[in-house]
Amino acid sequence: MKNSKKYFEKIIVLLGSLRVSFVLLLLFCLVVAQRAIIAQKFIYLEDPPWFITALNAAGLDSPDLLAIPLYGLLVLLVVNLMLASITMTRRIRARSRNAAGVRDLETIQAMPISASFSVPLDGTALLTDFFKKKHLTLTREISGSECRLYGTKRTLGRWGVLLFHLTFLLILSGALLSVLTRYAGIFDLAIGETFLESRARYTSVTAPPILFSGDKKFQLRLDAIDLSYWKPGALKQNASSVSIFTEHGVPLGTHHLAINSPIRVDGVDIYQGSRTGFVAGLEAIDSVGTKALGRVKFFLPSRPEEPMISRVQFPGTNLVLDLELFTDMVGTIEGLEELGTQHKNKVSLLKVTVAGAHRIFYGVLFGGASLEVEGITLRFISLTPFTSFFAARDYGVPVIFGGFALLIFGLIITYFWVPEQYWGVIRQEENGERLVIGATTEKFKASFRERFEAEVHALQMKRDNQ
Structure with missing residues (x-):
């Protein structure tokens, strides 16, 4: 019994040793370097440097190939620091008792x-x-x-070295928790529209997290857009007024959302996105009377001469249209008044062109009017300003910040106590x-x-x- 306990103590000391920490950190840095280098897409260079050639030759030409070793090393580092903290605690207590x-x-x-x-x-x-x-x-x-x-x-100063161990343990634990729980997505809303939080509703979303992957299902409604420019292409303010509701529609309050000033809803941080413009509602009717509704987004131009163009392909057909938006509504945005003066008719219209090897201009589609394009009747039924939002959830971030706070406390304890x-x-x-x-x-x-x-x-x- 005593021998088994002795061997167990030796295993703890070995796994929590500084040598094991250095080896794990070295391997972790190599794996992270592989992901960082390949993620930069240097593999597509015609004359890549030698280390890219070596990674390609080793078959490591994808950032995700070493994902499992990366997570495994992260877990081992956390275990190593936990055991090192236990060993350090025992040593400090023994030294304190002896002194x-x-x-x-x-x-x-x-x-x-x-x-x-x-x-x-x-x-x-x-x-x-x-x-x-x-x-x-x-x-x-x-x-x-x-x-x-x-x-x-x-006497608290004796624990300064242990606090450094706990700092890195907390930071790595936060990084591991971040890997297991984080996800992010982008969605767009026009004024008056409501977003129900679920993976299926995002325009673009990352892979589902390993832990806590369920949808939150809160609702976010866009009430107003507060947008202004110094001049075209130079954003002055991009903000929104939003209302938050529970899954069942119970109001949770209204918020003013701006870039770098997010709100948190049920553990999800909602950021104001940078994409803004107009969303046009279209109705398409084929020759047999089948109707389909769609939304086409037009982004605000960064330069006065830049057109607002969007390409649309009709489902089940080879018909591809290039739609160019002209609207005086752009002139109502502060800083973009000169763009509004280009549309003197005070109406909104779409210039319709069939895309392909031979582009064919079919005509102009006014708001509320119809235009027939190759057997499909196209109606322009609405035009509304829209903006984008970025949602992210990461339970590891508070833990990482806690680790940095502990680091500062450890420095104070070590050098001033x-x-x-x-x-x-x-x-x-x-x-x-x-x-x-x-x-x-x-x-x-x-x-x-x-x-x-x-x-x-x-x-x-x-x-x-x-």
Whole structure:
């Protein structure tokens, strides 16, 4: 039984050792480097550098090929730091127990930082007052003709190294939690439309997370768009007024959403997106009377001469149309008034062109009107401003920030909360009492020695003045 426990302790020490940490970190950096390099798509260079050629030759030409080793190394690093923290905690506690407690006179005299002098009387009161003025936690013991004292302060500083271990443990745990729970998606809304949070409703969304992959199903309605430009292409403000509802339509309040000023709904952060423009509602009717409704998005131009064009392909057909939007509504946006003056008719219309090897202009489609294009009747039924939103959920981010906060706390503890220990013995002699004082600290030992010698000198002066 004892042998098995001993082997178990050795395994814990080995897996939590610094050597294992370095090996795991090296492998982790190599895997991350592979993902980062390949993600930059340097593999498509005609003359790639040697390390890209080596990755291609090894078959590592996809960022996701080493996804499982990456997550495995992340788990092993977390385990390594947990075991290292356990080992470190045991060592600190053992060292604290060994260093604590009173010492005899000979042991104190053998310390690197110590002093000895005689007093006629009241040595115990003198030394006790000295320890108390230093705000030491005091322990006293009487043994025969000796009075032994032990004082300590700032013992929390011993745990500074452990806090660094816990910092990296917390950061890596947050990174692992982030990998397991994060997802992000983009969706667009026109004024008055409502988005129901589910993976199927996003315009673009990442792969489902490993943990907590269920839909939140809250509702977000776009009430107004607050958009302005300094000039075309130079955004001044992009914000929205939105209303939040539960899955069953219970109101949760209204919010003003702006870039870099997100809102959080049921653990999901909603950011104001950068895509803005108009969404045109179209109705298509084929020769047999089948109707289909669709939405076509037109993005605001970044330059005055840039047209607002969108391409549409009708489902089940080879018909592809290029639609160019002309509308005076763009002139109602602050900073884009000059674009609005280009549309003097104060109407909205679509210029319809059949795309292909030979482009064919079919005509102009006014708002509310119809246009027949190769057997399909196309109606322009609505035009509404729209904006985009970015949704992200990542439960690891607060944990990572907690790790950085712990790092700052650990730095403060390590460099400004240095532990100090003092020992003292008062021994009765024929002509009075003999005082022996010893001290130690873990850092800044040269300056601590100078301070100790100055304090002992002041204590001797106090004795001489009595």
